[in-house]
Structure formats: structure tokens, C-alpha cells
Amino acid sequence: MVRYTPGSTPLPHFGRRAMLRAMLAGAGVAAASGVLSACGSGSGGDPNAVTFGNNLSDQVPKDAITAALKAFEGQSGGLSVTINTKQHEQYQEQINNYLQGKPDDVLAWFAGYRMRFFADQGLTGDLTDLWGKIGGNYSDALKQASTASDGKQYFVPFTNYPWGVFYRKSLWQERGYAEPKTLDELVALATKMKSDGLVPIAFAQKQGWPGMGTFDQLNFRINGYQFHVDLLAGKEDWQDKRVKEVFDTWKRLLPFHQENALGRDWQEAAQSLQQKKSGMYLLGSFLGQQFPDAEKDDLDFFPFPEINPEHGTDTVEAPIDGYMMAKKPANSEGALKLLEYLSTAEPQLTYLKSDSSVVATNKDADTSGYNSLQKKAAEVIKNAKHVTQFLDRDTDPGFASEAATNGIIEFIKNPDNVDSVLKGMADQAKNIFK
């Protein structure tokens, strides 16, 4: 009996710990806002310090943004920047508590609905005056994406990247494929690829969001930019026949998509493109991260082909990353100075050195240092009449992570159940956007 003891004395503890866990899981929230707010190390109003909330937690981008901020310190006349880095996903998960606690003076975020969501609730600082100065740095589409529902600006764009259909030039040359201009051409090309023994369209949906990209492309090609915006803002019905047409078109393309998508990461799908097992892949240009440096020049893309001639290819999906200001920054003058600096070409280009899959948002940024993919990306974004963010950046985050994600997964599992999938999404949309 005695030998058994060590295992048995902690008995009650197991129970207690489990309870604690279960409770904390639920009730931690109430307490969390207090605890988490302590994370943003407030600099107590030192007039020479600006705090910077950074979500670029991977080493390379982190070093790059640090270098850009160092350059700012050098030319700002004595301002010093304190960088508080949080792991990328964690940053997003904690953003609510972060913004309500003591956020850093300047903080990283995304444009579009996700910026508006906080701006509308008065959780971030108004940058309209600053935009009077920096407005010339950006195109109108970018200004639109930085503007909240009240017509004021709350966001300074930093970098963005386009979504498109990516392929390997060498493979396409070898096989004599040409970029499709219409949906029928795309189907014909995919059919040919299939008979050539390739997977026509690489596809992965394990993480839940990559499929949203396909939905977006089909939606604004078929129904146009405005419908995309209205649908995701809850102003259109998900059971509308226009939405059904999107899914019906997707269903037509689905046999050309890589099988078993629900068990695959986008990284693995990108590797199948890199290994020339797949012919093309509809994704954001961050796909290039899965290519070795030597093969990056072989990567090319084209905008998703035209479906409805009324809309042509006038819309590009190009999510913007950038910065917001805290509602009550400890050093508002310094924060504005830093934001102004971040809107210029110099820090953006410094940052691009670490991440060649994105492009600068400043329209005067020198593109001569770009690789061929970046040049094309900048070109496509510049030529687009409308810029969308991404399904999960253009709609209520709760709707995106629950209804949209699960709806798309359900559709991929049972493409014949479009009607019940759409009913589920419509019901949840009504619940959220009431």
C-alpha cells in the first residue's frame, strides 16, 4: 500500500485542478481584462518615448520592423520607440482586452471591417488630421479601406499583398499552358491539366480560412464588388440566388480541386505546387514563403478570370496590414510622428527586405528593388478599381470564424447540400447582424 502513496495523495487535487480549469476557461474573461491590460507596458507619459504594439512575432519580420523603427529613432529628434511584440495569433485573440486596457501608442492591425469594428466603438484614435498630411501617399482605394463608418480615418496602411491564381512559369511553358481569361478557359485548362496527370487546382481547407479566398473571388467576379461588401456587412441574404450561383460555380470547379482538402494545410498545398504536382493555386502571395529562394522567380500569378462581363476583373483582393493609434496614447505627438513616418516609403521598403511576398502601400515607393512577383502584385493592385480585404477581414469576426468557416467546410464535404448550408449561414447572419 505504502508504495502506491505518491499516486494517491494528489487525488483531490486532480478534481480541484480540473474544476479550476473549467471555471477559468469560462470565467477568466471577467478577470482577464484586468490582467491582460498589464501586458502593454505603459510608458507613463515619457515625452521622448513612443510605445509600439507589434504583431510581427516571427524572427525575420520582427527584425525588419525593428530596423525600420530604429531608422525612425535616428531622424525623429530624440524620440525612442519601445517595441512590445506579441505572438501573431495571440495578438488578435487578445485585441479586445488590449485595446480596452493600456494599449501601446501605435499598434498593428488590419484595414477594413476589422478596423471599423473598433473605430466605431471609439476604441482607437482618430487620424483624420494626420491623413490631411499623409493622404497624398496613398491611392483612393487605400483611403477607403482606412475610413470608418463615420467618414473619418483611423488607420495607416503599411503593406499589402494580392490574392490570385499562382503557378510555376517553367511548368506552364513546358506544357504550353496559357493564362485563362474566362471561366470557360479556366475549366478547359483544368481539364487539360487533369488529363496531363496534374492536380489542376491545389486546395487546402484544414485551417478553415483559405477556402474563403475562393469564395471571395467567385463572389465578386460573379456579383461584383458592391455585393461582396453588402453581403458581408449583413445587408444581403445568404439565401439569395446570387450567393447560390457562387456556390454552384464553385461546385463546377470542385472536381478540379485537390482532394482531401479538409485534412491539408495551405503550406502542404503550396508545396504540391512547388513540386509541380499541382498546376495552379488560388491563394495570397504569401504562398511564395513555401518556395526556396532559387525558385521564387519561377512563381507567377494571374487575377482570377472573368466570369460576369459586367464586372470583368475590376476587383482585387489585397488585404492591408497597417497601424492604428491608441485612443488615449501616452505620447500622442510622438505617436502621430511615428505613424506619419510609417506612411512613407522608407520604412515600408525596409520591411519588404524581410518579406518579399508583400508590397509597400505608399504609392510613391520605389519599386525598382522589387522581384518580378512583387512588381506584378503592385501592378495588379494599382490597376484594380476596387480592393477588397478578405472575407474574414470584411465581415463580423464572429460570423467569419463560425458561420462562414463552418459553412464552407460543410459545402466542401457535401457540395450537393448548398441549400442547407446557405440556410444555416443565413440564419446565423440574421442572428449576428440584427
Added chain:
Amino acid sequence: MTALQEKPQAAVPGGPPPRRRGKRATALAGTDKLVLGLMLGIPAVVHLLFVWIPALGSVALSFSEWNGIGGFEDIEWIGVGNYVEIFTEYPRFWPAVQHNLIWLVFLLVVPTSAGLLLAVLLDRELRFSRVYQSALYLPMVLSLALVGFIWQLIYTPDGGLLNSVLGLDKPVDWIGDSDINLYAVLVAAAWRHTGYIMLLYLAGLKSVDPALKEAAALDGASSAQTFFRVTFPVMKPVNIVVLVVTVIEALRAFDIVYVINKGRNGLELLSVLVTDNIIGEASRIGRGSAVAVVLLTISLGFIITYLYQVFSKENRT
């Protein structure tokens, strides 16, 4: 009686001091009463503060609608609306309950019997039994999140180990197919859990008095009879530990599915729903709390049953 209440006195190194303290407490009433009061009071306050107040707060929030932004004045009280919604409308709730129950039954059956079997085998003083023991226990030192990563390499449809070994024409999508992914993940979880159960039973077996087995053998019992009629019943306290550990493991399961696909597409669990509703922007704290309360109720059910058993036995002696 059962080993259960002997143990704390017999083996805990801290056993003797409390006895001494107890004696002194009667002798030196004043200061010692204060010390004792503090020693009980502080943990009690901490316990209330970090366990019961948040728990009750969670119960309260489950009757509200709140997106986590603003103060108490922004909380809208909507009564049992959240419960009605999760029980009737929320599409992920019932699958999650079902998966938690499957998880529980599976863990109670598979790793428990496997762990018991391994423990019995290892108890026979095989050669290298320490090596086997360590090897089998090794997964336990890995976090479930890490176990999730490791098993994804095995399950992945393109070039994963399992599909390569099976060599099927059409690869099985172990993680993406919502009919089988729960079981694929359960195998991974069981791989880790078996070592733990094995260790618990091994310790239990070692503590069984060999005289009992000898007596059974003298009475002409076969080794199977000895095990099922003598050894296993004597290990009742271990069985209770195993039961409790397994129930807890099943209810708190979270990290492994979250790592794999954020608990979607056939891998929904109650813990995932709590997190999904509470964390992030535009969170629905009321609904998340309601799910948490359901989870709490289930946990309490098991815990109360367990405590009732333990204490009622103590009272009898």
C-alpha cells in the same frame, strides 16, 4: 480499510508535523489560533478569489449578452436566452457534447485496458522492463499540443506515414474526413494516456501484498482468477484514481484538436466552443459562458460523486 485514507497519514512526509502542530494548538491557544486561522484563511480566500468567484461570475455572465467591450453597464441581461440558443440553434453544440462523451467512453475503454494489460505484463519483472516502462511512459511528458503535431505528420493525406505504410490507392484523409477524424485523434490521445494509466496500475500492482496472491495460489486459483478476484479488487483505490484522471482528461480535452484544425469539422469539443466564443474580436461572452457552465455542471457531477464516495467511506471508519 481501503488504502485510501491510510495513505495520507502513512506516507506523506508532511504527516507528522500536523500532528505536532495539533498538540501545540491545544497548549498555546492564542497565537497558534491566529496562525492556524491565517493558514486556513489565506488559502480559503485565495480559493474563493480564484476559483469560486470567477466560477460564479461565469454563471452570471451566461445570462447576459456582451461582446467583451465596455464595462458592466454595457452588459445586457437576457435571462436564459443563451441556453435556449445553444440547446436549440447553435449547430456546433450537440456535436461537441457527443464528441466529449465519445472521448470519455473511448478513454475509459481503450487506454485503460491497454494500460492495465501493459502494467500486468511489466509487473512480471521482464528483462529490460524499466526500458519498456520508460518508453511507454514517454508520450506522457509531451503536451497534447505536441502530440497533435506529431500525429499530424502520421495522418496527413499527402505523404503521411500512415497512408504510405498502408499503400492504399486512394489515400485516406484521416484528419479531414469528419467521419473518422475524431477516432484518429482519439488514437493519438490514447497513445499518450495509456502510458499514464500503465504507470498508475503498475504502482498499484507493486503495492498489492504478495501474500494475497500466494494465498490465492494455495487455494488453487488460476492466474486469471487470482487477477480478477484478488488483485483487481484490491486495487480499487487505483481504479478510482484512473477513473477520475480519465474523466478529467476527457472533459478538458482541447489542445490536441485545437492544434489540428481549431476544433472544427468533426472535432468540436465543449472546451473549444468556450474558447471560440470568448476569445478574439466580437466575442460572444454570454454564449461562451453558457457552454462553460454546461461543462462545469458535467465536471461537478463527476467530482461530487467522487467526493461523496471518498468522504462517506471515511465517515464509516
